[in-house]
Amino acid sequence: MFITNLLPEHWEAVKTIYEEGIATGNATFQTAVPSWEEWDISHSKQPRLVAMEEDTVLGWAAITPVSGRCVYAGVGEVSVYVSAAARGKGVGKQLLLALTEESEKQNFWTLQAGIFPENTASVHLHEQCGFRLVGHREKIGKMKGVWRDTLLFEKRSTKF
Numbered sequence: 001m002f003i004t005n006l007l008p009e010h011w012e013a014v015k016t017i018y019e020e021g022i023a024t025g026n027a028t029f030q031t032a033v034p035s036w037e038e039w040d041i042s043h044s045k046q047p048r049l050v051a052m053e054e055d056t057v058l059g060w061a062a063i064t065p066v067s068g069r070c071v072y073a074g075v076g077e078v079s080v081y082v083s084a085a086a087r088g089k090g091v092g093k094q095l096l097l098a099l100t101e102e103s104e105k106q107n108f109w110t111l112q113a114g115i116f117p118e119n120t121a122s123v124h125l126h127e128q129c130g131f132r133l134v135g136h137r138e139k140i141g142k143m144k145g146v147w148r149d150t151l152l153f154e155k156r157s158t159k160f
């Protein structure tokens with residue numbers, strides 16, 4: 001397995017993996033995958049990563065800016081998704097560690113993640129990669145008519 005930049009030609013595989021995450025009901029508030037154009041505009045240009053095994057995308061990771069205000073230019077929210085077939089094999093950990101390393105090269109000083117408490121695999125992954133729990137957001141959003149909580153994790157760079 002190797003990690004490389006996510007390119008437009010990876011989109012179909014990335015989209016499929018994102019759909020698998022949405023189907024779990026515990027990965028995101030999103031109910032449908034946006035178009036490539038919408039996704040491309042909403043995510044930072046770098047870093048965007050995919051984990052590959054030969055020609056197969058196993059997972060992806062990217063950062064969404066948390067605000068358009070310049071004071072928050074170095075704060076981003078991470079997304080990490082692993083294909084159902086590759087879960088439990090360390091793909092997510094390698095992606096998140098690489099994303100963290102690459103984010104510092106792009107002047108991100110704080111990464112955050114909003115995780116449903118029921119997504120224990122994601123909670124564990126972020127803890128393993130040095131993220132710390134900074135908050136529990138109660139009833140932060142509705143999903144299919146049900147209020148959902150999220151846990152807020154963050155990791156601060158030691159380089160800034």
